[in-house]
Amino acid sequence: MMEAKKDRQFYTYAFPPEKMILESGAELGPVTVAYETWGNLTEKKDNAILLAHAFTGDSHVTENLKKGEEDKQVRPGWWEFMVGPGKGIDTDKYFVICANILGSCMGSTGPGSPAPDTGKPYGLDFPMVTIGDMVDTQKALLDHLGIQQLHAVIGGSVGGMQVLEWSVRYPEMVRCAVPIATTMRHSALAIAFNEIARQSIMADPNWNNGNYYDTGKKPDMGLAVARMIGHVTYLSDEAMRRKFGRRLQDKETFSFGFDVDFQVESYLRHQGNKFVARFDANSLLYITKAADYFDVVARMNHSGPVNNRDQNIIKYLVISYTSDWLYPTYQAKELIRTLKRSGQDVSFCEIEADCGHDAFLIPDERLTHLIGGFLDGVD
Amino acid sequence: MMEAKKDRQFYTYAFPPEKMILESGAELGPVTVAYETWGNLTEKKDNAILLAHAFTGDSHVTENLKKGEEDKQVRPGWWEFMVGPGKGIDTDKYFVICANILGSCMGSTGPGSPAPDTGKPYGLDFPMVTIGDMVDTQKALLDHLGIQQLHAVIGGSVGGMQVLEWSVRYPEMVRCAVPIATTMRHSALAIAFNEIARQSIMADPNWNNGNYYDTGKKPDMGLAVARMIGHVTYLSDEAMRRKFGRRLQDKETFSFGFDVDFQVESYLRHQGNKFVARFDANSLLYITKAADYFDVVARMNHSGPVNNRDQNIIKYLVISYTSDWLYPTYQAKELIRTLKRSGQDVSFCEIEADCGHDAFLIPDERLTHLIGGFLDGVD
Known part of the structure; x- marks a missing residue:
């Protein structure tokens, strides 16, 4: 048995002369995957669940505090309410793994990592990566851990894209798949928002064509605006009305100037500023582009029983939210139609x-019960 | 009778020692209003229609070409399909006026105009203006033209806000009002998009706190991103799917780089670049802020028959669009409930x-017939 809850670990592979061949044809190596695990892997290694994090997330799903540790000064994970002993994704039963995605800046190799030939950060010399490439690094990690099949792969948003990619790239390794608040491919609207975020970063002179790591000046202004755009797409008209309405921030009347008047302005500026402290602008460029390129429609249509009668059937649980206007329910329904046509088992x-x-990041018992029940129903 | 179709004209008032007192309490003067007119004003001066243009529009509603002039090299107006002889707003019947809004950069006084004390552009020394202030400059123009009552005031989006402001500020001057694709006040979502656009401009170092008019370097990058954000809010998910989908721009496969891949990216960059050639960044700051401040809910609620039994009743035609997610139909319905409660005549x-x-800027016979029929039905 592997031991429970470890701190962040690193797996590095594709050392020279080996290289990772990317979907674009470009080569990359060495490749480091930062990951964390919770729970214990059985001897048969048949109880592993891979969690795929969203766009700006990382491997830190949960602190998984024990009794008496509640006051510990720790950084909470992004899915505390979902993952832990007795929770929806029960770490008493499952060995849970989450790896930081390729191209990110949270421990795995990305544009801010040192290029092996120069020792300096790649910047825009970093090759374009795809959701498929991200999944390949996760596959390499599982090989390293000796895991041949996943009980489940679960993730929301860009994490949900990884779930879908897993199910067409390594279907034999996936017993069940839970794509949440995601899409088979970006709409023009989703591409538009990502493009505006990229343009905002590239408009910042500190971006300097991606070479800012040793200039002492980061493209913080452009990155903050990019994050504000993201935040609006993650919320909804209703949520913003409820959360902010037209309430003023620390004032009774309008300032008649360009300082903050409304709470929603204060919130956006705060989110923008907070983000630049933790995230790398180039990583945002690479990951948004990977999301825009992502398109599994053709591969899902062709993976059906007509084409491959020996295919293994994956149990899917597709989840969407009524107020998600980035990946609306109509897109989840397209996914479901496609999966059903190809003979998959879909809830x-x-x-x-x-x-x-x-919504999937906000504590909600309905989601916990839904995923917990689904996992329990699969043997 | 005044003569038909004139070129752009200018009316300047509030010369010292006179001043225009703004809603904020600040003073401004002299104030220039750029305007155009079409059709002939009757001797009774009772056939005037005021058109209020949208956010980045101007007084140039239509070229109103005569037969045989169709090949003339001219700049088309923003409502060619609606305004002209025999059209929805019939210039054979009505004397149509459109004035550029205060704070803009299309001829009326704005932050790019010379401040009288220095002779240099105001920049951020320009006082904050409101939709009410814009309406007051239109009122001053009508006084100058000797027009005491408008047959109608008509406008979409920020123009629609002016229509609503007219109807509460000078109700006795308005016979009928046609607010299109507009709102009584901005939602948090609408404020959020405007704030991000402003932040994008202010993040551009060329913005230089609003002092860029004589530096030779304008905040074009920030302004372009601001415009891209605007453009996404003016379209809809459906329209973008139909118009662009995931089609690539002049290529067969992905570039695996940060150049344009998708048509929607090309479109946004084009819109951004086109816009910086014609619009002033500071004007965008001022006008978006005026739109965010706009709120006629309280005044509309209090203008009802309970409070003023002698009020004059305005005939309203409120128009919304099913796919408008900036000012959705639920906001038009709130307006209608408020108007009905206060005893107004509402269609x-x-x-x-x-x-x-x-949508209201796109040629559509339904809109032409709707407005034409409505105007004909009022005596």
Whole structure:
């Protein structure tokens, strides 16, 4: 048995002369995957669940505090309410793994990592990566851990894209798949928002064509605006009305100037500023582009029983949210039709929630019970 | 009779020692209003229609070409299909006026105009203006033209806000009002998009705290991103799917780089670049802020028959679009409930269209007939 809850670990592979061949044809190596695990892997290694994090997330899913540790000064994970002993994804039963995605800046190799030939950060010399490439690094990690099949792969948003990619790239390794608040491919609207975020970063002179790591000046202004755009797409009209309405921030009347008047302005500026402290602008460029390129429609259509009668059937639980306007329910329904046509085992739940795309990150017993029940129902 | 179709004219008032007192309490003067007119004013001066243009528009509603002039090299107006002899707003019957709004950069006084004390552009020394202040400059123009009552005031989006402001500020001067694709006040979502656009401009170092007019370097990058954000809010998910989908721009496969891949990216960059050539960044800051401040809910609630039994009743035609997610139909319905409660004469039409907020600027016979019929029905 592997031991429970470890701190962040690193797996590095593709050392010279080996290289990772990317979907674009470009080569990359060495490749480091930062990951964390919770729970214990059985001797048969048949109880592993891979969690795929969203766009700006990382491997830190949960602190998984024990009794008496509640006051510990720790950084909470992004899915505390979902993952832990006795929770929806029960770490008493499952060995849970989450790896930081390729191209990110949270421990795995990305544009801010040192290029082996120069020792300096790649910047835009970093090759374009795809959701498929991210999944390949996760596959390499599982090989390293000796895991040949996943009980489940679960993730929301860009994490949900990884779930879908897993199910067409390594279907034999996936017993069940839970794509949440996601899409088979970006709409023009989703591409538009990502493009504006990228343009905002590239418009910042400190971006300097991606070479800012040793200039002492980061493209913080452009990155902050990019994050504000993201935040609006993660919320919804209703959620913003409820959360902010037209309430003023620390004032009774308008300032008649360009300082903050409304709470929503204060919130956006705060989110923008907070983000630049933790995230790398180039990583945002690479990951948004990977999301825009992502398109599994053709591969899902062709993976059906007509083409491959020996295919293994994956149990899917597709989840969407009523107020998600980035990946609306109509896109989840397209996914379901495609999966059913190809003979997959599909369950679907649209959750009523007014909080928009980000709903899956907000504590909600309905989601916990839904995923817990689904996992229990699979042997 | 005044003569038909004139070129752009200017009316300047509030010369010292006179001043225009703004809603904020600040003073401004002299104030220039750029305007154009079409058709002939009757001797009774009772056939005037005021058109209020949207956010980045101007006084140039139509070229109103005569037969045989169709090949003339001219700049088309923003409502060619609606305004002209025999059209929805019939210049054979009505004397049509459109004035550039205060704070803009299309001829009327704005932050790019020379401040009288220095002779240099105001920049951020320009006082904050409101939709009410814009309406007051239009009122001053009408006084100058000797027009005491408008047959109608008509406008979409920020123009619609001016229509509503007219109807509460000078109700006795308005016979009928046609607010299109507009709102009584901005939602948090609408404020959020405006704030991000402003932040994008202010993040551009060339913005230089608003002092860029004589530096030779304008905040074009920030302004372009601001415009891209605007453009996404003017379209809709459906319209963008139809118009762009995931089609690539002049290529067969992905570039695996940060150049344009998708048509929607190309479109946004083009819109951004086109815009910086014609619009002033500071004007965008001022006008978006005026739109965010705009709130006629309280005044509309208090203008009802309970409070003023002698009030004059305005005939309203409220128009919304099914796919407008900036000022959705639920906001038009709030307006209608408020108007009805206060005893106004209200008609409402929600037009089925997939092209989003900007729909009223796209040639559509339904809109032409709707407005034409409404105007004909009022004596």
